[in-house]
Amino acid sequence: xxxxxxxxxxxxxxxxxxxxxxxxxxxxxxxxxxxxxxxxxxxxxxxxxxxxxxxxxxxxxxxxxxxxxxxxxxxxxxxxxxxxxxxxxxxxxxxxxxxxxxxxxxxxxxxx
Amino acid sequence: xxxxxxxxxxxxxxxxxxxxxxxxxxxxxxxxxxxxxxxxxxxxxxxxxxxxxxxxxxxxxxxxxxxxxxxxxxxxxxxxxxxxxxxxxxxxxxxxxxxxxxxxxxxxx
Numbered sequence: 001x002x003x004x005x006x007x008x009x010x011x012x013x014x015x016x017x018x019x020x021x022x023x024x025x026x027x028x029x030x031x032x033x034x035x036x037x038x039x040x041x042x043x044x045x046x047x048x049x050x051x052x053x054x055x056x057x058x059x060x061x062x063x064x065x066x067x068x069x070x071x072x073x074x075x076x077x078x079x080x081x082x083x084x085x086x087x088x089x090x091x092x093x094x095x096x097x098x099x100x101x102x103x104x105x106x107x108x109x110x111x112x
Numbered sequence: 113x114x115x116x117x118x119x120x121x122x123x124x125x126x127x128x129x130x131x132x133x134x135x136x137x138x139x140x141x142x143x144x145x146x147x148x149x150x151x152x153x154x155x156x157x158x159x160x161x162x163x164x165x166x167x168x169x170x171x172x173x174x175x176x177x178x179x180x181x182x183x184x185x186x187x188x189x190x191x192x193x194x195x196x197x198x199x200x201x202x203x204x205x206x207x208x209x210x211x212x213x214x215x216x217x218x219x220x221x
Contacts, residue, residue, distance in 0.1 A: 045208050088153075090155050100146055103155035103156045108153070
């Protein structure tokens with residue numbers, strides 16, 4: 001079974017803090033993705049990576065950055081958290097040649 | 113622009129009452145259509161991939177079908193444990209996955 005894990009299920013941070021969300025997959029997948037999910041807006045793509053040290057902007061990259069130093073790990077960074085970044089953050093991965101993505105359990109981030 | 117529209121937004125069924133969820137899409141060069149199940153507070157769980165019109169996939173009480181414009185997720189004799197949000201997504205060539213906003217299904221015992 002594909003296993004995607006995220007570092008925290010719940011996180012509470014203060015406005016202006018730097019926040020790191022970590023994602024690890026154990027299936028040797030090349031591609032990894034970060035989404036946020038909000039009521040009424042659905043899943044929106046923040047950043048994705050096709051391979052180590054590669055990154056591409058998604059639909060809503062503003063206020064976020066990412067890091068992919070190892071194939072199995074993809075980190076999402078909020079440089080200076082703001083209240084409008086309160087959301088559910090979902091990481092996903094997939095293998096080259098297959099289009100289905102496999103998701104982690106999600107991190108519910110609250111910024112106060 | 114690639115688009116995915118799911119209907120209805122919410123559906124309430126009695127246990128055993130079969131029904132269908134709809135996913136309409138417009139995309140150039142479909143590479144795959146995907147169905148996911150999402151429980152509250154959790155990540156989406158992959159259910160099916162459909163690649164071409166006429167294809168069908170089944171898993172327990174769920175059956176997914178695909179035409180050139182839409183996909184249906186048929187739920188036969190649902191149980192309360194089938195209650196969840198069902199998400200549809202499409203993959204076109206050289207673009208990221210596009211998700212619909214989901215159908216929230218409630219099955220009442």
